[in-house]
Amino acid sequence: MRIGYKVWLDNKGKAFGDGPYELLKRVDKTHSLHRAAKEMGMAYSKAWRLIGAMEKRLGFLLIERKVGGQSGGGSRITPQGKNLMNHYEGFRKDAEKGLEKIYRKHFNLWK
Amino acid sequence: MRIGYKVWLDNKGKAFGDGPYELLKRVDKTHSLHRAAKEMGMAYSKAWRLIGAMEKRLGFLLIERKVGGQSGGGSRITPQGKNLMNHYEGFRKDAEKGLEKIYRKHFNLWK
Numbered sequence: 001m002r003i004g005y006k007v008w009l010d011n012k013g014k015a016f017g018d019g020p021y022e023l024l025k026r027v028d029k030t031h032s033l034h035r036a037a038k039e040m041g042m043a044y045s046k047a048w049r050l051i052g053a054m055e056k057r058l059g060f061l062l063i064e065r066k067v068g069g070q071s072g073g074g075s076r077i078t079p080q081g082k083n084l085m086n087h088y089e090g091f092r093k094d095a096e097k098g099l100e101k102i103y104r105k106h107f108n109l110w111k
Numbered sequence: 112m113r114i115g116y117k118v119w120l121d122n123k124g125k126a127f128g129d130g131p132y133e134l135l136k137r138v139d140k141t142h143s144l145h146r147a148a149k150e151m152g153m154a155y156s157k158a159w160r161l162i163g164a165m166e167k168r169l170g171f172l173l174i175e176r177k178v179g180g181q182s183g184g185g186s187r188i189t190p191q192g193k194n195l196m197n198h199y200e201g202f203r204k205d206a207e208k209g210l211e212k213i214y215r216k217h218f219n220l221w222k
Binding site: 001002003004005006007008009010011014015017087088090091094095098099101102103105106107 | 112113114115116117118119120121122125126128198199201202205206209210212213214216217218
């Protein structure tokens with residue numbers, strides 16, 4: 001037996017969570033939402049819908065909208081997006097550690 | 112913004128969680144899985160399937176199987192089931208408190 005859990009940020013609906021975090025992490029590395037989505041086996045259109053839904057609930061942009069230019073499109077995380085990712089990372093780690101500890105406290109001797 | 116979360120016990124699949132806990136709580140009060148399911152707007156057959164699936168993953172019975180007798184059917188929680196409910200109750204409360212605290216630590220000053 002083990003603990004199962006999901007955590008996310010909520011603002012009248014899912015505003016951020018592991019999936020979007022993972023997607024942004026890959027955008028940050030590849031500078032391409034296209035590639036990031038592909039790496040996760042997600043359709044590009046679905047990735048945009050997901051980002052758009054999160055941005056609406058968060059109240060700020062996660063990915064900069066600039067198209068073209070000499071270096072072509074290229075997706076960049078906004079400063080607010082990076083800030084959110086940093087906070088979420090710490091939160092996520094502490095949630096995992098905390099929940100494991102709480103689980104052990106109540107169920108370690110049980111089974 | 113607030114934290115959203117779900118916690119459950121896992122044993123190669125969901126073995127126990129808020130829904131089953133709520134159902135058992137009502138069985139314990141009403142001595143009737145029929146009534147408990149109805150109170151939760153759940154079909155009796157679905158309630159039995161849920162209980163059966165949990166029992167399989169937990170490895171013990173949650174509801175005693177005795178049918179008929181002078182007082183008719185009547186559903187009773189097994190001692191192991193009650194024990195699980197008690198542990199789950201404490202776990203659930205601590206998980207809520209712990210996660211709220213972790214959320215505040217990382218996001219209180221953020222938005």
